Amino acid sequence: MSPTFHDEQLLSPAETLALIDALAARLHASPPPRSLPWEEWVVIGIRRGGARVAERLWERLCQRLGQKIPIGFLDITFYRDDLDTIGPNPVVGATDLQMEIDDRQVILVDDVLYTGRTIRAAMNALFDYGRPESVDLLVLVDRGGRQLPIQPHHVGLVIQPAEGEFIKLLDSGEKMHVVRRRLQE
Amino acid sequence: MENRSVLIQGGRVLDPAHGRDETADLLVVDGVIQAVGRLEAPAHCTVVQADGLVLAPGLVDMHVHLREPGHEYKEDIASGCRAAAAGGVTAMAAMPNTQPVTDDPSVVGYILERAKSTGLVRVFPIGAITKGLKGEMLTEMGLLLRAGCVAFSDDGRPVTDSGVMRRALEYARMFGALLIQHAEDLSLVGNGCMHEGVVASRLGLPGIPSAAESVLVDRDLRLVALTGSRYHVAHLSSGDAMRAVAQARAQQLPVSCEVTPHHFSLTDEAVLGYDTDAKMSPPLRSQADRAALLEGLAQGIITVIATDHAPHDEENKRVEFCCAANGVIGLETLLPVSLELVRDGVMSLSDCIAAMSCNPARLLGIPHGTLGVGQAADMVLFDPEETWTVDARQLRSKSKNTCFHGRRVKGRVKQTWVAGRSVYRDGHD
Amino acid sequence: MRSAGTLWTRKHLLGMEGLSREEIGALLDTAVSLREVNRRDIKKVPTLRGKTVINLFYENSTRTRTSFELAGKRMSADVVNMSVASSSVKKGETLLDTLANLQAMNPDVVVIRHPESGVLEFLARHLDAALVNAGDGRHEHPTQALLDLLTIQDQLPLLGQSRFAGLVVAICGDVLHSRVARSNAIGLQTLGAEVRFVGPATLMPSQAAEAFGATVYHRLEEGLAGAQVVMMLRLQNERMNSSYLPSVREYAEFWGLNRARLRQAAPNAIVMHPGPINRGVEIASDVADDPERSVILEQVANGLAVRMAALYLLCGAGVRR
Ligand SMILES: [Zn+2]
Numbered sequence: 001m002s003p004t005f006h007d008e009q010l011l012s013p014a015e016t017l018a019l020i021d022a023l024a025a026r027l028h029a030s031p032p033p034r035s036l037p038w039e040e041w042v043v044i045g046i047r048r049g050g051a052r053v054a055e056r057l058w059e060r061l062c063q064r065l066g067q068k069i070p071i072g073f074l075d076i077t078f079y080r081d082d083l084d085t086i087g088p089n090p091v092v093g094a095t096d097l098q099m100e101i102d103d104r105q106v107i108l109v110d111d112v113l114y115t116g117r118t119i120r121a122a123m124n125a126l127f128d129y130g131r132p133e134s135v136d137l138l139v140l141v142d143r144g145g146r147q148l149p150i151q152p153h154h155v156g157l158v159i160q161p162a163e164g165e166f167i168k169l170l171d172s173g174e175k176m177h178v179v180r181r182r183l184q185e
Numbered sequence: 186m187e188n189r190s191v192l193i194q195g196g197r198v199l200d201p202a203h204g205r206d207e208t209a210d211l212l213v214v215d216g217v218i219q220a221v222g223r224l225e226a227p228a229h230c231t232v233v234q235a236d237g238l239v240l241a242p243g244l245v246d247m248h249v250h251l252r253e254p255g256h257e258y259k260e261d262i263a264s265g266c267r268a269a270a271a272g273g274v275t276a277m278a279a280m281p282n283t284q285p286v287t288d289d290p291s292v293v294g295y296i297l298e299r300a301k302s303t304g305l306v307r308v309f310p311i312g313a314i315t316k317g318l319k320g321e322m323l324t325e326m327g328l329l330l331r332a333g334c335v336a337f338s339d340d341g342r343p344v345t346d347s348g349v350m351r352r353a354l355e356y357a358r359m360f361g362a363l364l365i366q367h368a369e370d371l372s373l374v375g376n377g378c379m380h381e382g383v384v385a386s387r388l389g390l391p392g393i394p395s396a397a398e399s400v401l402v403d404r405d406l407r408l409v410a411l412t413g414s415r416y417h418v419a420h421l422s423s424g425d426a427m428r429a430v431a432q433a434r435a436q437q438l439p440v441s442c443e444v445t446p447h448h449f450s451l452t453d454e455a456v457l458g459y460d461t462d463a464k465m466s467p468p469l470r471s472q473a474d475r476a477a478l479l480e481g482l483a484q485g486i487i488t489v490i491a492t493d494h495a496p497h498d499e500e501n502k503r504v505e506f507c508c509a510a511n512g513v514i515g516l517e518t519l520l521p522v523s524l525e526l527v528r529d530g531v532m533s534l535s536d537c538i539a540a541m542s543c544n545p546a547r548l549l550g551i552p553h554g555t556l557g558v559g560q561a562a563d564m565v566l567f568d569p570e571e572t573w574t575v576d577a578r579q580l581r582s583k584s585k586n587t588c589f590h591g592r593r594v595k596g597r598v599k600q601t602w603v604a605g606r607s608v609y610r611d612g613h614d
Numbered sequence: 615m616r617s618a619g620t621l622w623t624r625k626h627l628l629g630m631e632g633l634s635r636e637e638i639g640a641l642l643d644t645a646v647s648l649r650e651v652n653r654r655d656i657k658k659v660p661t662l663r664g665k666t667v668i669n670l671f672y673e674n675s676t677r678t679r680t681s682f683e684l685a686g687k688r689m690s691a692d693v694v695n696m697s698v699a700s701s702s703v704k705k706g707e708t709l710l711d712t713l714a715n716l717q718a719m720n721p722d723v724v725v726i727r728h729p730e731s732g733v734l735e736f737l738a739r740h741l742d743a744a745l746v747n748a749g750d751g752r753h754e755h756p757t758q759a760l761l762d763l764l765t766i767q768d769q770l771p772l773l774g775q776s777r778f779a780g781l782v783v784a785i786c787g788d789v790l791h792s793r794v795a796r797s798n799a800i801g802l803q804t805l806g807a808e809v810r811f812v813g814p815a816t817l818m819p820s821q822a823a824e825a826f827g828a829t830v831y832h833r834l835e836e837g838l839a840g841a842q843v844v845m846m847l848r849l850q851n852e853r854m855n856s857s858y859l860p861s862v863r864e865y866a867e868f869w870g871l872n873r874a875r876l877r878q879a880a881p882n883a884i885v886m887h888p889g890p891i892n893r894g895v896e897i898a899s900d901v902a903d904d905p906e907r908s909v910i911l912e913q914v915a916n917g918l919a920v921r922m923a924a925l926y927l928l929c930g931a932g933v934r935r
Binding site: 381382383384385386387388389390392394458459500503504505506507508 | 730732750793821824
């Protein structure tokens, strides 16, 4: 029998979009120190939740900049370290990096930051495509619980879920929203 | 010293040769059947209670490979006889494809000697039709018969040359001897290793068409018409060959045939998964062929059930399908699998037992397969209702290549006697 | 949403027989994702680090062996090639002996090619490792079928199809001895395509229609009529001038694919061949080399991705979830 779960809304669709927009505004207003000019920036979303966040962030950022900067997507399936423990992972979409990333400033985007393993895998993947000048990590939600020495540069929301709770970005069509998920026996 | 008289009491005495099928007692004295009826136990007599059991003539299997001399690592006369006894078989005809081939009276003598000294049941050698089974020169059939052969066959191989087959039939006819043909046109067999059909196509295995058998049977039947000799088709597998035999019998030709339990109970689907224990020659055939074989049994065209007991060691079976040896063992599953014919309404219990006792005995000209008073007391007592599961590891044959492993069967041998001597008792060996 | 993780639970890839539409989908989706790896500068992912893949080839096939070898290496597995010379087979070393040796190396995946049908089913009963069938006798060659399916899938829009259902595929040549034909026929049927077998009667499996749900044609022109995919099979040298065929000349004349015959097929029909090609026998050079029609090179590229996908899914499938 598959386990059932209970979802409690953490961010409504409107709040989710507003949070991403706020992140774009913040990034635009105060870029990281020693930043390259905007033309050298690249937004890269980690499939699949991070890709949705990255698309929205990139859209807003381009609006503010009045220019298009490149966007790409990373699928980290083949970089994961859990093949032996959970078996093959769903393959959701291929990596799509049309641009050169050598010497670029990468904004790596994910939805929820937890153990840090996804980011570790994404960094390994990224460096198989080139050698960026710098990589900044932007996440919508940081829920703590890190197992690796990884910290985000830009965070939309920091929360501390209860024991047994997971934070999920749900993406039903256009309506992205964030929930706390509690598994039920 | 074994008790000289045995009374088997209250069983269903089934003796197809004499049309007897009744609840009765049977008395054996000095290895000979003394009386059948309502009997009192004489003094110092062993009494066997047989209520609910069937007492039948010991089974006669006219087609076994005992592998001795030459391939004793697969089976020998002693182990083959143990398997036979456990299967209720009290007499068997041993095919000549041994090493050396049974094509010389000295080999016949050796087999009979070994059977006498090590064997629990009766062994009747079948002599080769041609020297070395090469299909070229006839054997000394007269001398072989005198030495004890009961029929002739090159089994394992057909006699392919029509001229040689004709001469063999003519020659054997002078002695009234039976020729048993392994009917396969080898050029149609080619490199085939299973029945040609949907399953072979799916498995990508080269197939053997049913016509490989019927082509040779058709030819042989023409030669029988020409020569008038007694001819028997071994392990009939195809509907076409069955119909050809039916036609020949309708024309009063001296033709008979046998079917194995695996051919009438299984089809080529048993090969799925490349099970080498479902590989034999001729191969398991289609559902339509199987239906024709059942029809042949029901109509009395096929009068003999024989096992083609062909032991092979693991070395020859645990290999690639194409390379695996042909053949399966069958002595210990003969009775219960054949009883499925009775369960399924194909034939009566009496006809079924006849096909494994008096019918083959008559063809071979041996005085067995009946419960007639004055006959040697070769008998099998079985429980027709007991169900059990075939387990290859439990079989007494040296080789374990059964195609019935795991099959749920009904009918279990409780005791077997040869000339009044108990050679097997369920749970006592 | 299709998810390879939950759809792939098989221990072995023995054949297309028995694979569900979803399982084929999971394999193809994974292969599509992996194709991207083969296009970049660093053509390697760390997925199978520490895994051992043994290529056990009882038949010479540089192409297939190289494809599996590269697939393993691009996934970071350790790949060992073992060519079992027919001499050691003749020396009496049985398959089980070889396997005992293999077992001692504790491989995760063993890729096997063998001249006899059904060998993998036999080995699967005796070996712990996951097995991939790289061709057994005339039985199956599942990775070839999968790469063919992937190649066809890429072309579906050009063929005016959104799905495999209703697609007309003509498999032409020596169907009888072809594991490629068998695996493709089974896979295509599972996906709903219409399969035709086209070739001389002596090179057709018995009861092909019943066994494979294929329509059988003995005249190439008839078999090609309206076909959207034309899959030519290789004619093995040993079949030429045997009792199966009178001569190569006659075969080429009646069953060879040339431009005129291809006009019988659908207007955009693609031409496939598992290679290596007997040019001028089963297929004319100008057809084989026509970039508008021939997808033979795409087949080779997809072969690599499909084999990477197979290794990935099998290496993880032993995991209890
Ligand atoms: Zn035979």
